[in-house]
Amino acid sequence: MRVIIGGGGGFIGQSLSKLLYKRGHKVTIISRQPGQKRITWDDVTKKGIPPCDAVVNLAGENVLNPLKRWTAQFKNEVISSRIETTRTLAKAISLSDHPPRSWTLVTGVGYYPPSRTQQYSEDSPGGDADFLSQLVRDWEAAAQLPITDPNSKTQLVIIRSGVVLGRDGGALPSMLWPFRLCLGGPVGSGQQPFPWIHIDDLCRLLCQTIEQEGKDGGVLNAVSPSSISDTNADFTRALSKALKRPAIFPAPAFAIQALLGNERAVMLLEGQRVAPKRTLQKGFTFLYPDLNSALAELLSI
Ligand SMILES: NC(=O)c1ccc[n+]([C@@H]2O[C@H](COP(=O)([O-])OP(=O)(O)OC[C@H]3O[C@@H](n4cnc5c(N)ncnc54)[C@H](OP(=O)(O)O)[C@@H]3O)[C@@H](O)[C@H]2O)c1
Known part of the structure; x- marks a missing residue:
């Protein structure tokens, strides 16, 4: 199969591409920069997408980049x-x-309102709680x-992901030092829910x-089964x-708020208890269903 991945040169995209190649598929990345096995967003706007079997979008400015101030301009970029x-x-x-x-979009469990007690699955309402x-x-x-085209042969899958834990990017490496x-x-307080998934499980899904x-x-919620109770x-x-x-x-809340701004700090200081209910119903099996197994793999040499 030929798979086109928007933003495929980033943390998740690189791991996904590796797995797709391993499974015998061909990958083309859409990037802001031209290059080998890449097309640009301008190419897509002008000429459309090349023939393919699947499209995935992973493009997105890093919301939690501590080097970028939470200004109106940066928010617009996000x-x-x-x-x-x-x-x-x-x-x-x-x-x-x-x-x-197939057409797949990876978004986030930030769709569901932050709460320490409420439990969410894919059919829970959301989308109006805060900026995220x-x-x-x-x-x-x-x-x-x-x-919206009734004759469309394309199936849309939305993957709402928790924090993706991996060796080569995302949140984990900066937490280690x-x-x-x-x-x-x-x-x-540490009491906020911590929905997460191992990068290998996300790419397998x-x-x-x-x-x-x-x-x-x-x-489909992309969170480990233990995320429903992990803080x-x-x-x-x-x-x-x-x-x-x-x-x-x-790390005190006021320091996080001072570093990231209140609206962004919510993403670290609050969280959602999320279950991968439909993901499990579809028969997906997690290689890393709990924190101990995921961290043991990610921190092994
Ligand atoms: N990592 C996580 O824990 C996590 C959790 C939930 C959801 N997600 C979502 O999953 C997607 C991929 O995450 P990731 O961790 O792989 O991100 P990433 O490493 O930051 O890569 C995202 C890609 O997006 C492109 N990009 C960045 N800024 C852009 C801009 N202003 N305009 C257009 N393209 C831009 C870049 O590609 P080029 O430089 O090649 O253009 C980059 O390689 C993101 O949308 C993210 O919100 C991630």
Whole structure:
């Protein structure tokens, strides 16, 4: 199969591409920069997408980049890098003479309102709680274009992911150094839910979605089964145990707010208890269903 991945040169895209190559598929990346095995967003706008079997969108400016101040301009970049790229792909798919069988968008569990007690599955309502949930709502809406055509052969799958834990990118590498220096600890109170998934499981789920036959779209939560009860304090304890380092220095909420701004700090100081209910119903099996197994693999040499 030929798979086109918007933003495929990033953390998740690189792992997904490796897995797709291993499974015998061909990959073309859409990037802002031209290059080998790449096309640009301008190419897609002008000429549409090349013939392919599946399209995935992973493009998006890093929301939690601590080097970028939370200004109106940066917020707009965070929004448009997701919504405009998704809209561009949805439009290209709907105009294609040979539309792909599958169209997958990776968004986030930030769709569901932050809560320490409420439990969410794929059919729970959301999308209006705060900046992030509204962003996810609009981002997912931007993907819908092709299926407004009743004759469309393309199935849309929306993968709502938790924090992706991997060796080569995402949140984990930057969390490791304070722990290695014995300066680690929970974020804020530590009582906020911590929905997460191992990068290998996310990429396996994406592959399963891409490879499946038939029309079976909809939302899938990409979180480990233990995420329904894991808190930031649980993650801190598991990381401390895996690294054999103490975790006694909490990162106070006011410091996180000062660094990231209040609206962004919510993403670290609050969270959602999320179950991968439909994902499990579809027969997906997690290689790393709990924090201890995931961290043991990610921190092994
Ligand atoms: N990592 C996580 O924990 C996590 C969790 C939930 C959801 N997600 C979502 O999954 C997607 C992929 O995440 P990731 O961790 O792989 O991100 P990443 O490593 O930051 O890569 C995303 C890609 O998006 C492209 N991009 C960045 N800024 C852009 C902009 N302003 N306009 C257009 N394209 C831009 C870049 O590709 P080029 O430089 O080649 O253009 C980059 O390689 C993102 O949408 C993210 O929100 C991630």
